Amino acid sequence: MTEYLLFPGRHHVLTRFQGEFLREAAQGRTVVWAVTSANHRTTKRNPVGFDRREAAIERFSVAEGIRSLVVGVVDTPPTDEFAEVTVKAIEAGTDDLVRLTPGNTVVACSTPEVSKLYELLGFEVVGVEPEGVLRPWDVLLMVAAGNDEWRAVAHPATVDVFERYALDAHVQRCVNDPVVGDDGGLTTTRDYKTYADAFETAADRKWQQIKEFVRPGRILDIGCATGATLQLVDADPRFHESDLIGVEVARHLYAECEHKKEQGLFRNPNVYFYQRNMLGSAVFPARSIDTTLTLALTHEIWSYADGSRAETVQRFADALFAHTAPDGVWINSDVCGPAEPERSVVLRLDDSDGANPAEPLELESLDDPASYVGQLSTRARFFQFAQDFRRNANVPFEYAVQGDRLVLRLADAMDFLTRKDYVDNWLSETHEQFCGLNFAGWSAVAERAGFHLDPSSKAWRNNWVIDNRIAPVASLTSSTGDPIDWPDTHQLLIARR
Template sequence: MYLLFPGRHHVLTRFQAEYLTATAGDRTVVWAVTSANHHTTKRNPVPYHRREAAIERFSVATGLRSLVVGVTDTPPTDDFAEVTVKAIEAGTDDQVRLDPGNTVVACSTPEVAKLYERLGYQVIGVEPPDRARPWDVLLMIAAGNEQWRELAHPATVDVFDRYHLDAHVRRCVNDPVVGDDGGLTTTRDYKTYADAFETAADRKWAQIKDFVRPGRILDIGCATGATLQLVDADPRFHESDLIGVEVARHLYAECVHKKEQGLFGNPNVYFYQRNMLGSAVFPPRSIDSTLTLALTHEIWSYADGSRPATVQRFVNGLFAHTAPDGVWINSDVCGPAEPDRMVLLELDDSDGANPADVADLESLADPAAYVGGLSTRARFFQFAHDFRRNANVAFQYAEGPGGRLSLRLADAMDFLTRKDYVDNWLSETHEQFCGLNFAQWAAVAQTAGFVVDPASTAWRNDWVISNRIAPVAALTAPDGTAVAWPDTHQLLIARRPS
């Protein structure tokens, strides 16, 4: 009765049309579209509803009777075949029950085929080794090779052309920042990040709200949409368009979820999952206010190629989409005014363990517990090890008398401002907080064409200094005189002239 055809089905091929029409007979083809809840990632660039549309057009064109069921992405599991069969039952209101007696499985992936065979299903191959498989065709699209149109079925070509999915695929697959599954790093705990963004939203909004202009308001790196919720609640912006852009799939999903729950009163709230380092998202001079909150250090940290050039390209793009008299508001961390000043750093070694060597955290079951149990001094050496390889920075230091560490002030602050981020240690060590100082960020804005508002300033988070850093660390100059704790954050208000 059924021919089960599991796969991601981003691209349908002419060969699949020949094969299925010759093989299916009077069977119904059940298209189990896996990773249906993923899109705009390297591994799953095409949204499920576009995949479904192409399959339906394919079925009409070939005369196949088809059922299309989305299957939620699951981690690698030996129960994949069973999970897929159950998802089909749920997706058809239990009207379609597949079993080895009524179903043949079409699958060319040996590892997956074995899982169905273990359940008793007969499995037949699909694409032979000498044929381009659907993923090969998708990689041709990503590479800009127009030969894909000769291999893809006209149903896929039509859907791709109408919705410009070829450009979308190129942007996703070639993205230098986002990983296979839509995250910035594979070790990031997005639950922790989401909670932190929600907690900090009120404080950040209080800092920037007086500078926001009504109109089209864009929050880049909007995380869970918490700041846009506060904009939405402000009567000054009831007639504004509120636009959020978030690159991380996990956070973008939360934004969409909030909108679906009706947590925004303004009907003109829109979310995009996009990396703003790619092609332009918004037309020139179309945005009145752009917010970047805790974002620009990530642009610097995850830059492809030259970091200064990437940051300048990003800010140039902000200037291009900013309307005359519009504003870019940047609230983020920054480096000290004298980044290259040499200092001596003394760290507490009595507040935790002091192992003889650094650990390979990826091999540990609980890296957070291990790092959390280290002394501040031991945590420094672990940070140096992980920061060098993850952020690709030099981070040079020398040990002197009394165990004092000699290093650049910017490097000292990169450690001190991050040493307590144990829950996301491996992810955080990909990022450099002190890559640029406030004056350098202001210069980037001015080079793009912005005028820096006098209200812009660098500032120091004294709570973090008093409660997190000063109790376990001391900074002195090489001659032994005390060094004042430097600025840790910035508020940059950049306006586009009329």
């Protein structure tokens, strides 16, 4: 009789069949539950946190009368060394007290590809679910679909934990989320390190712009990224008795927020972070938030809308109004389109500052899209942007080529000019439309929700970007050749209840 039964898997759901199987298969062995993707939660692929999975396993073990050890294994990219990584993670997770070898361990696994990896290391592998038996992921999808028959298939331990922590609603929200990808990001192409660095760098500048409008009380930062703005709120003595709440949908950024909190980078003990898509459902009670911050967020709400963009941003603003307390404020600092988006303009771009290939490429086929886009001339980058923007953002982006002239809408010209230097996140950035609404459009969204605008609200132009990034390589004129002033690029919206 071997000493251990290794049972690897994500273990979001435990089933009644698994209970019957392990009662028979354990036979005095210690069952070692290798809970993979233990560092993931609130994603399509891994909606249930490790703590809840572990709680269900422990309750399952008591109910079935088996001895268990539960070890979390962090998520790893697909690798042929998965079995070896798991075994080593168990050694580390038990302080080397448990060393699994082919001589003392049998592996229980129903996934042929994974079973083969353990067999190559010399382990005996036994199957778990035979053909026709629902596997845990099948049951999880029943939960996501709202099919209550999952309760008859799931083990009572899972049913109990799901009911106590309302995990069925949580699973439905995560798995069915139209915006967030399998692993908790908005796109699979976003370089989150570059993205996080940009937010850290810009946080102080944005805080100087908005801090006079922030009301003490419950302060909510939606799309808080790495929590950098909340750190600045935390450092302001005016808010030392306020609750500071951050909501971030991207798993990578949410993890950094939690890491900062663990490091003690917030003095205020009342700092809380949620990983949540605010479009999915209401997060906060009605009239409970004194200040809501949305910094560089609303253009993403517009860009990643599920269905009608106008309806999606209105639904978002309506939800903000609903949770805003009387005399509370929504502060929105973001990009916006020009006042005259439909105006026809002539754009001329430098073609001497890089390469000019005959046609744009399919960047998804390249190992390093950033390097390729970075070596293009400004004019060549326009044609690459047009191809990628049409496909990724699902926008028309129409233009006419007349010699060195590009004739197009002013809003489309500015969408390119304000994004042309974002080469590190090119495929991700071309999912987003900066100029979908102008300041008047965003103001109307806020007013329809019930807010009234503070006189300090305004559209403004980032002159540093114009002077250093745009004007040196581009010119904007009317069809008759008259120069056109560069339009506003940003907005500050102070919406009060």
